[in-house]
Amino acid sequence: MAEARRPSAEEIIRYEKDPKTKIATITFTRPDYLNAPTAAARLRYSDLLYQAGVDDQVKVVVIRGAGEDLGSGADLPEFMELQNAEDEGPRLAEFRIPPGAVKYPPRGTFRRGASVGAWYASPQSGIRTLQDFKKISILEVKGYCYGWHFYQAADADLVISSDDALFGHPSFRYYGWGPRMWWWTQTMGIRKFQEMVYTGRPFTAAEMYDCNFLNSVVPREDLEAEVDRYAIACARNRPTDTIFQQKMFFEVFKQFQGEYLGSLLGSTFESLGGAAARDEDEFDMHEGLDTGLAGAVKDNDRKFPPEWRLSKSGRAKASKTAKGKAEKADPKKTKKKKK
Numbered sequence: 001m002a003e004a005r006r007p008s009a010e011e012i013i014r015y016e017k018d019p020k021t022k023i024a025t026i027t028f029t030r031p032d033y034l035n036a037p038t039a040a041a042r043l044r045y046s047d048l049l050y051q052a053g054v055d056d057q058v059k060v061v062v063i064r065g066a067g068e069d070l071g072s073g074a075d076l077p078e079f080m081e082l083q084n085a086e087d088e089g090p091r092l093a094e095f096r097i098p099p100g101a102v103k104y105p106p107r108g109t110f111r112r113g114a115s116v117g118a119w120y121a122s123p124q125s126g127i128r129t130l131q132d133f134k135k136i137s138i139l140e141v142k143g144y145c146y147g148w149h150f151y152q153a154a155d156a157d158l159v160i161s162s163d164d165a166l167f168g169h170p171s172f173r174y175y176g177w178g179p180r181m182w183w184w185t186q187t188m189g190i191r192k193f194q195e196m197v198y199t200g201r202p203f204t205a206a207e208m209y210d211c212n213f214l215n216s217v218v219p220r221e222d223l224e225a226e227v228d229r230y231a232i233a234c235a236r237n238r239p240t241d242t243i244f245q246q247k248m249f250f251e252v253f254k255q256f257q258g259e260y261l262g263s264l265l266g267s268t269f270e271s272l273g274g275a276a277a278r279d280e281d282e283f284d285m286h287e288g289l290d291t292g293l294a295g296a297v298k299d300n301d302r303k304f305p306p307e308w309r310l311s312k313s314g315r316a317k318a319s320k321t322a323k324g325k326a327e328k329a330d331p332k333k334t335k336k337k338k339k
Helices: 039-054 076-084 089-094 110-120 147-155 181-188 190-199 205-210 220-236 240-256 259-275 285-291 293-301 312-329 331-338
Strands: 013-018 023-028 060-065 136-141 144-146 158-162 166-168 216-218
Touching (some): 023 220, 039 089, 110 259, 158 220, 166 205, 240 259
16 A cells, blocks of 8 residues: 555544543544554554543543454555665654654664564553553454454453454464464463464354353344443443552453563564574465565465455355355255245
8 A cells, every 4th residue: 555645543543432421432444444553543542542541531442443344453565664664764653763863773683573573562552552451441343353453352351243253363374473472372262272373264253252252242233232232331330440440450460371471472472483484385475565465365365274264255255156066066955945
């Protein structure tokens, strides 16, 4: 998307609050790009959560996406542009550093990539900000919940999902690491999360509910009403001071389980990922960006079992093909069903 103007952070992240109910809403509003946040949008998201955490008119924050999906992760083309750009200004801006104030580590140094990984472990980056949020957070999931949006699913207090949602991280298939791996292991359980990492496949809402990752799964048409039900109940329960105390208790519990330690470990291993030798014919993200990322990702997705593909369209086509083969194999059975 380098040739087109990217929306501003304010356009991508919309914030509203109702002082009467003490419920605020953060909405990702970039549905034509699967609600991908830019670096600036992630910083705005972080700042909004910090402000809401202090705001006496807010007790509950609902986080949702416009359109058909919660979101499929960050703006990857922008990320790669920032990594490869000669101009350090935009790169430094993601670290909240003014252009020209510092010299960014040069190519060939470990710190060049590791600085990004370490930044992602910080709540200021908009990656794990929900972990430090001292009010109640409720994530509304539908469609894709991949990548950066999957981080939010790990860190939110409550996660309400539509039955058609898909959860996962494309990085497991294209790079091998994700900043919230320790906490995903804690929330999903090691057996099922290992399956997600090793196969690279997305999990359905039903599977994530079975992992105790979700609080409720409902049909798409009932999703907003279900989220509202939870938000109202949370807002009307105990006073905001009590909520703050409860959040501190759970934060201590999470740190006892090594949440932040895991974030630092994840950033370290992610920083080392570039040194891993590729297998022959393995997908390469850098080459994909040069030849057309969308097409390269689709080609790679077709190598996997149909029901394990990341793309909803790829899964649907595979399902349709399988259905057609079944009807062709037993036309009599198909006619009976139609009758």
